[in-house]
Amino acid sequence: MRQVLRSQAGILRALWRGVRHRRDVGPGDVAISYAGRTGPVVPVLAVLGVLEVVVVHVITPWPVVRWLLFGVGVCALVWFAGFVLALAQNPHLLQRDQLVLRFAHSDRIVVPLASLVSAGRRHRGGHRRTTVLEGDRLAVSFMGDTDVELRFDPPVQVAGQPRPVATVAFSADDPVAAVRELRSRVLSA
Template sequence: MLAPLVLLIEAVLLVFNVIDLNDAVLLELAMEFVFALVALVMATAARVQYRKLRRSGMARGDAFFAALTVVLPSPVVAVLRHEIGVLGALWRWARRRPDVRPGGTAVQYGQEVRTFVAVSIFLSALEIAVAELLIPWQWLRIVLCVIGIYGAVWLLGFLAATRTRPHVVGPDHLTLRFAYLARIDVPLAAVTRAHTVTHGQYTKTVHIDDGVAALAVMGTTTVAVRLSGPTTVRVNGEDVAAIREVRCTCDEAAALIALLPRRTG
């Protein structure tokens, strides 16, 4: 990323005779060596982190993107994860292989977004047709067509991700997900009970406040899971302490509630 800036600085120094061509070449080689060394160190650190996460039992995909945060900013990794994930979800959907580990039971969610996504896909196709009919410049029609097709595929992939990445009640954890946008892992031993209750007007997909971690779909949650006390849960791969209640939404709330333990506490 810094190479173009280095070249520009060298060009300015050459123009004003601050350095000669030989010095410029040597400086460029030195900078390239430094960049290569830094890249090697960062790649090694990412690889070490990946192996550590894999040994802890984390899935390959989750470990890969978690390790990427060693070399890239978290927001960039989140975007990459989602872009790659929604495209990969199409492959899982076609093969009917949801991302559910052995021993886990899937609980579907996302009925709130399916109509919206379906309408958006239809509108993308309509926009492509309108552009072909009304825009006289071929190059612009091609650009808009490519953008429209990618948008439709992305939306279809997002829909596939909501189907192939369901909530999962496993032997040890309750995993709540919304496609590749968010994930909350709750230790099952801390769950005391769950009930249906609607909370709305969330402005973020994951909202954490006053001991409550909410994973909202379309700004709403429909199920509340009570915990035995202040509990540490994992939110998007990071530990969040002192959580007493977790909220989510699912297509069949009764199915999720029936799978969760009910204890006094």
């Protein structure tokens, strides 16, 4: 129940930030966006959602049920808008000595970068969940894909993970820019 309430609070926070045109990026942080692939799909789903609410409202013959379904439909559209906003407002963050990998408002994984030895592009798909730990590889995917891979020597302990990881993979809208930024800010230091 606590997780459901936290999720709903995150949706409301995203709606509030959306009205104010704010992103959750601090001063000195480099934002690495990951939700750009949703761009073409979101307007289509929004139009279909509105159309569904209207059609169900028109064809339902019982007034009480009609208005109940209308309310549920509007709440679902508001939740959808909040979730899409949360994806855009919570990019991954490259900070001074760590990489914060996020998924909307719900997942936040902090990866220390002290022992990072390489950063490169490597596309890998088929992840069934957002966060997957396979052996010593941690993947934080978006829509089942990752396209940036980091290698650590020695492996790093990531908070919330049961064992150290030698490889961390994540998704980025512009993997070339993400790798370039990681190399310039971390590997050069």
